[in-house]
Amino acid sequence: MTQSEARIGRRRLIVASGLAAAGLLCPAQTFGGLFGKWAVTTDVIVVGAGAAGLAAAVSAAQHGAQVLLLEKMPDIGGDTLISGGFFGAVDPKRQKAQGIDDSEELFFEQTFRNGDEKADPRLVQVLVKEAGRSLAWLESMGMRFQPTVIEIYGAHWPRCHKPILPAGSGYIQTLSAEAIQKGVDIRTSVKVANLELERDRVVGVAAEIEGKTCFYRARKGVVIATGGFGQNRELVEASDPLLRGLTSTSAPGATGEVMLAAAQAGVVLRDMQYIQCMPGCPAGRRHRVRLHNDVARFILVDEHGNRFVREDERRDVLCRKVLALPRKYAYSIVDSDGLDSYNILVQKEAWQGIETGDAWKADTLEELASKIEVPAEALIASVKTYNQAVEDKNDVLGKSPRELRFKIQTPPFWACYAGMSVHYTMGGLTINEKAQCLNTENQPIAGLWAAGEVTGGVHGANRLGANGLADAVSFGRIAGREAAGQNT
Ligand SMILES: Cc1cc2nc3c(=O)[nH]c(=O)nc-3n(C[C@H](O)[C@H](O)[C@H](O)COP(=O)(O)OP(=O)(O)OC[C@H]3O[C@@H](n4cnc5c(N)ncnc54)[C@H](O)[C@@H]3O)c2cc1C
Numbered sequence: 001m002t003q004s005e006a007r008i009g010r011r012r013l014i015v016a017s018g019l020a021a022a023g024l025l026c027p028a029q030t031f032g033g034l035f036g037k038w039a040v041t042t043d044v045i046v047v048g049a050g051a052a053g054l055a056a057a058v059s060a061a062q063h064g065a066q067v068l069l070l071e072k073m074p075d076i077g078g079d080t081l082i083s084g085g086f087f088g089a090v091d092p093k094r095q096k097a098q099g100i101d102d103s104e105e106l107f108f109e110q111t112f113r114n115g116d117e118k119a120d121p122r123l124v125q126v127l128v129k130e131a132g133r134s135l136a137w138l139e140s141m142g143m144r145f146q147p148t149v150i151e152i153y154g155a156h157w158p159r160c161h162k163p164i165l166p167a168g169s170g171y172i173q174t175l176s177a178e179a180i181q182k183g184v185d186i187r188t189s190v191k192v193a194n195l196e197l198e199r200d201r202v203v204g205v206a207a208e209i210e211g212k213t214c215f216y217r218a219r220k221g222v223v224i225a226t227g228g229f230g231q232n233r234e235l236v237e238a239s240d241p242l243l244r245g246l247t248s249t250s251a252p253g254a255t256g257e258v259m260l261a262a263a264q265a266g267v268v269l270r271d272m273q274y275i276q277c278m279p280g281c282p283a284g285r286r287h288r289v290r291l292h293n294d295v296a297r298f299i300l301v302d303e304h305g306n307r308f309v310r311e312d313e314r315r316d317v318l319c320r321k322v323l324a325l326p327r328k329y330a331y332s333i334v335d336s337d338g339l340d341s342y343n344i345l346v347q348k349e350a351w352q353g354i355e356t357g358d359a360w361k362a363d364t365l366e367e368l369a370s371k372i373e374v375p376a377e378a379l380i381a382s383v384k385t386y387n388q389a390v391e392d393k394n395d396v397l398g399k400s401p402r403e404l405r406f407k408i409q410t411p412p413f414w415a416c417y418a419g420m421s422v423h424y425t426m427g428g429l430t431i432n433e434k435a436q437c438l439n440t441e442n443q444p445i446a447g448l449w450a451a452g453e454v455t456g457g458v459h460g461a462n463r464l465g466a467n468g469l470a471d472a473v474s475f476g477r478i479a480g481r482e483a484a485g486q487n488t
Pocket of ligand 1: 255
């Protein structure tokens with residue numbers, strides 16, 4: 001550096017420090033970009049650090065890109081971290097060992113049909129083909145899954161893989177470790193508010209840090225992976241007025257502002273009216289207990305102690321049936337074997353639920369009935385009839401014989417509220433098979449990709465259980481790879 005360059009540099013630093021002191025520039029801009037608009041210039045910017053964003057960041061880095069990953073919360077993880085962690089994929093190795101027939105054709109058919117054929121079939125094809133590869137990709141990075149698969153609530157087939165780490169922590173741990181190892185720059189507490197465009201191309205993002213605006217430039221592309229909008233009550237209610245006042249199972253970051261900014265920039269929103277609910281807290285309560293995770297382990301009863309719906313019914317049908325009950329909630333019932341089969345976090349939720357008044361435990365069904373205030377004779381009869389159905393493999397409500405596997409017979413018996421909570425938003429940004437965001441002419445918007453729950457068109461009107469994580473990791477991988485491959 002020459003003396004005059006050093007002098008200019010010093011002068012810039014002093015001016016920049018003055019501007020920063022006056023609160024006009026973000027800290028990174030002051031000391032990194034000095035006078036330029038851009039605080040950082042990199043190849044690929046990924047927005048949101050859940051499964052889709054981390055997968056995109058790792059994949060882009062694996063394809064040689066320099067990557068900046070921006071997350072608005074103080075911690076990474078999003079809904080992925082608090083999810084059940086179940087990953088839907090055809091897996092000959094595990095499924096054959098359990099005598100389960102499966103194929104990509106069946107997976108496609110079930111995903112497409114259960115979404116009322118409203119999904120984009122090309123995206124469903126990608127999902128079912130890539131899910132198995134994504135599973136292998138995660139395993140290649142050291143993530144471990146249980147040796148057996150199950151059918152979770154709303155999945156309609158035993159192809160749900162359960163990580164050995166509880167909930168969704170395995171995804172976040174594995175992918176963030178790989179991202180860091182690959183040199184991905186992960187920044188938290190950076191809330192992206194807008195996309196930056198030059199001549200119809202997305203060239204970066206504007207973000208808020210401690211009340212200041214920072215601009216980040218992407219030479220190759222931006223990947224939006226900001227998850228759903230389940231915590232944006234206004235948008236949920238505008239999209240489906242039936243869900244007014246319901247609680248949400250989503251993490252606090254699921255508010256959808258980047259999706260709306262992308263729509264402003266020309267990306268078409270689709271399927272916004274399709275919002276999935278799951279058993280959760282009834283309106284007004286706060287502690288969620290998940291006794292419903294394994295469809296073979298629980299029954300649902302109404303305020304009279306009667307079963308009123310097959311527990312392996314579609315999630316949207318179940319939601320409507322529960323919301324049609326006078327109190328808009330039912331009860332999930334399991335026995336002690338059922339609870340023991342759940343992961344340690346779910347078990348903890350149940351024990352805490354006893355303290356908060358959201359779960360109940362009793363040595364007899366009679367005592368349990370009295371605790372949840374349903375007629376004892378009816379609850380006892382419901383369980384007896386159900387246990388007989390398990391023995392006969394024939395349920396009067398039509399639950400699949402495949403899931404009539406476990407009687408409810410070992411005390412203590414457990415119950416918890418099964419209200420309906422906003423769980424997954426099927427609508428969002430329109431993408432193609434390469435995860436490129438599309439405009440009203442169905443053309444890709446240059447420099448912009450999206451993956452995971454922020455997108456629409458993968459699940460149609462109703463998402464199969466365990467397809468959310470398969471979607472996020474698969475389309476995240478694709479988006480990262482495609483963005484890294486772009487040249488400006
Ligand atoms: C309780 C629960 C249980 C679930 N269980 C399962 C399951 O077992 N199997 C399954 O397949 N699916 C499950 N799902 C759904 C699944 O978890 C989600 O579909 C999936 O995790 C979505 O991944 P994502 O990366 O798209 O979003 P997320 O994991 O939500 O990540 C998005 C990230 O973007 C961040 N972000 C948002 N806005 C901004 C912004 N403006 N700037 C910067 N960052 C931003 C968020 O803070 C968040 O960290 C469950 C969901 C919930 C809520």
